[in-house]
Amino acid sequence: MGELCEILNSDLNSVNPMVRRLNAWRAQPKPLAKGEYESEATADGPVLTVTARFHRNLPFAVPFDEIEDGIVFAKKSQVKAFGMKQHNGAVAGQIDILYYESDDRFVLRSRAGAEEDELLLAKGFSDGVKLSTMCSKVQSAIEKGAEEWKKDDNRWKYSIGEEDEITIPLIRFHLQARYKELINQTPNVKGVTHKILEAMQATAFVLDKDGVILESDAVIVDSAAAVMDDIPVKYLHFDEPFLVILKKKQAENPYFIMKVANAELMEKITGKKKR
Numbered sequence: 001m002g003e004l005c006e007i008l009n010s011d012l013n014s015v016n017p018m019v020r021r022l023n024a025w026r027a028q029p030k031p032l033a034k035g036e037y038e039s040e041a042t043a044d045g046p047v048l049t050v051t052a053r054f055h056r057n058l059p060f061a062v063p064f065d066e067i068e069d070g071i072v073f074a075k076k077s078q079v080k081a082f083g084m085k086q087h088n089g090a091v092a093g094q095i096d097i098l099y100y101e102s103d104d105r106f107v108l109r110s111r112a113g114a115e116e117d118e119l120l121l122a123k124g125f126s127d128g129v130k131l132s133t134m135c136s137k138v139q140s141a142i143e144k145g146a147e148e149w150k151k152d153d154n155r156w157k158y159s160i161g162e163e164d165e166i167t168i169p170l171i172r173f174h175l176q177a178r179y180k181e182l183i184n185q186t187p188n189v190k191g192v193t194h195k196i197l198e199a200m201q202a203t204a205f206v207l208d209k210d211g212v213i214l215e216s217d218a219v220i221v222d223s224a225a226a227v228m229d230d231i232p233v234k235y236l237h238f239d240e241p242f243l244v245i246l247k248k249k250q251a252e253n254p255y256f257i258m259k260v261a262n263a264e265l266m267e268k269i270t271g272k273k274k275r
Contacts, residue, residue: 056246058113059211062090064168066209070269071167071239077263082209083166083236092160099138099145100157103235107141108166111249112211119212120245120254121168123238131257134243156231167237171207171244173265176200205258207244214246214256 064082071081084091098120099107105124112119122138148154160166179199186196203216241261247254 054214054216056113056117056214057211058117058119058213058246060110060112060209061094063211064091064166064209067167071169071237073169073239073263073266074241075239077266078269079263079266080170080269081167082170083168084160085165085167087160087162087164091166092164095160095166097145097158097160097234097236099141099148100234101141103237104240105141106234106236107138107145108236116249118245118247118249120243120247121238122243122245123236123240124242126241126243126259126261131243131259134259135245135254135257138243138245157234161231161233163233165233165235165237167239168207169238169260169263169266170209171205171260171265172267174202174204176202205256212246 065084065086065088067081067083067085070079073079084095094110096109097106098109099105101124107120107122107125109121110119111117120138122134122141125134125137125141128134145158149158177200179201182196182199184196201216204213205215206213238260241259244256244258244260245254246256
């Protein structure tokens with residue numbers, strides 16, 4: 001994206017939607033540093049070529065469990081899943097609950113990879129169209145959760161209990177996107193006018209029990225002061241549309257956001273009845 005900004009020499013007054021997106025991106029703190037991705041931009045006569053390659057392999061410190069029966073997503077499709085059906089201290093220890101309102105609205109975090117990148121999974125925040133708006137709502141919920149955690153009677157919300165369950169659909173895909181807004185644009189590069197003939201992006205993504213692979217540890221909180229006779233069980237099941245967010249540790253902006261709205265990117269389980 002950065003190389004494209006430089007080559008297009010974006011007009012700050014442009015009304016073209018893609019150029020405006022590029023201008024907005026240029027002004028934001030960058031989610032990845034140079035050297036964390038491969039990029040190349042070349043202009044050879046009338047031919048303009050921009051390429052960028054990014055690969056991130058983020059294994060979990062402790063693999064999650066396979067969920068034998070999977071999960072029914074959006075009340076329609078039985079799909080493969082992983083998580084924690086029975087309490088496992090090592091697995092629970094790598095999960096933080098950053099916000100919990102109910103089993104239909106919560107945010108989980110796990111750290112993965114050598115640099116402890118943050119994987120955020122947010123259920124109940126996927127209404128709307130703009131991913132940036134959804135992400136802002138998730139961040140606001142996380143800030144609210146940080147305040148709630150300070151109160152003893154809320155501590156149960158922010159720790160994984162002995163009977164709590166976690167279920168996450170397995171996601172695997174390889175997609176190509178074509179940026180039609182850029183095609184036929186005529187940027188001027190060093191006095192030479194070019195015409196963009198093609199603009200595409202390929203993204204490969206895997207989220208499974210072992211971690212995250214993207215191409216294109218935890219604290220157990222206990223409070224002796226927060227004694228409750230009947231602590232509710234949390235069923236942290238991602239069985240409705242949710243968000244997947246990846247960001248560098250302590251980074252302001254994520255480098256990957258995805259809304260999982262249906263089961264198209266999941267692996268179906270056949271021959272079993274929905275439960």
